[in-house]
Amino acid sequence: MFKIPKEYIADLLLLSVTIFWGSTFIVVKRSIEIMPTFAFLSIRFWISTLLLVLIFHRKLKLLNKKTLRDGIILGVVLFLAYAFQTVALEYSKATIVGFLTGLNVIFTPILSAIIIRKIPTIYSQIGAVLAFVGMAMMSFNNFTPSFGDILAIICAIFVAIQIVLTDKYSRRNDTYLLTVIEIAVLAVLSTVVSVLREPYIIPHKISGYLIFSFLITAVFATVYAFVVQNTAQKYTTPTKTAIIFIMEPVFAAIFGYLLGNEVLTAKAYAGAFIMFIGLFISELGPLVIKR
Incomplete structure (x- = not known):
């Protein structure tokens, strides 16, 4: 019987995460x-x-200082990524912010080599370059980035740091506890910033759209997404x-078109195709050579 390697199962689960994340750009x-x-x-x-x-209350009694520390670090880094990304959405189109966030595909291999001494395979390197080329074709029409574009690029750097640290911390901690602490830190920091710079936290009127938005972003794009990421990255x-x-900006473009009527150019669609080629080379390159 053909047995699917855990690595491929993990990669498929991570791909499902990008679908939820891509759908939230226009919603957010x-x-x-x-x-x-x-x-x-x-x-x-x-x-x-x-x-x-x-969901994981029974595991809380197993919480230790190392998991607490690692979870707090992940939470702070992830908060900075979300903060820059969400503010970027105030100044740029959802599709463009999604594409620029994808720059983490270039930053991640570099930071991986520096922080955890993990050198990517040649297939991953080729895939990363193709993904970057495709992302550039989808994103850039000129070389004068807006303020929102700059914030999105900074976001990409923090996303890359979060991916590398998750690889490191998920291998030495209970991933479910790690996720609880990470998201709790996000909640606390978001509340602190909101209290300091915004007029209110609880909206005066809860519309049906906000309820839908909180359901999608909290349940699927946060709980499901980070439980999967923190667990799957071990494999x-x-x-x-990265x-x-x-693929997150590709799904952001799809949902941006379906929900926000944000239309892409032919060059952008060609870029998306090149990004998919990069993903396939990264995933299937080693398997093809082995066979």
Whole structure:
């Protein structure tokens, strides 16, 4: 009987995460037009934290200082990524922010080699280059990035750091506890920033769209996504994770078109195709050569 390697199962699960993340760009952009940015993030992550605690409450008694420390570090890095990304959405199109966030595919191999001394395979390197070329074709029409574009690029750097640190910390901690702490830190920091710079946290009127938005972002794009990421990354590499996550802007473009009527050019679609080729080379290159 043919047995699928754990690495490929992990990669498929990570790809499912990118679908949920890609769908949230246009949803979040519309939501922060209704309520303050960090107020939205605060409610989203508190809902996620509550769900995680309810699901994994029996594991909390196993929490130790090392897991707490690693979870806090991941939470702070991830908060910075979300903060820069969400504020970028105030100044740029959801599709463009999604593409620029994908720059982490270039930063991740570099940081992986520096931080955890893990050199990506030649297939992952080729895949990363192709993913970057495809992303550039989808993103750039000129060389004058806006303020929102710059924030999105900074976000990509923190995303890369989070991917590399998750690879390191997920191998030495209970991944479920790690996720609980990580998301709880997001909730706390979002609330602090909201209290300091925004007029309110709880919106005066909860619309049906906000309820839908919190459901999608808290349950699927946070609880499911980070439980999967923190668990699946034990069975794959940071560079492959980044290449898989580069599909996020592709799904952001799809949902941006379906939900926000954000239309792409022919060059952008060609770029998306090149990104898929890069993903396939990264995934299937070693298997083809082996056979």
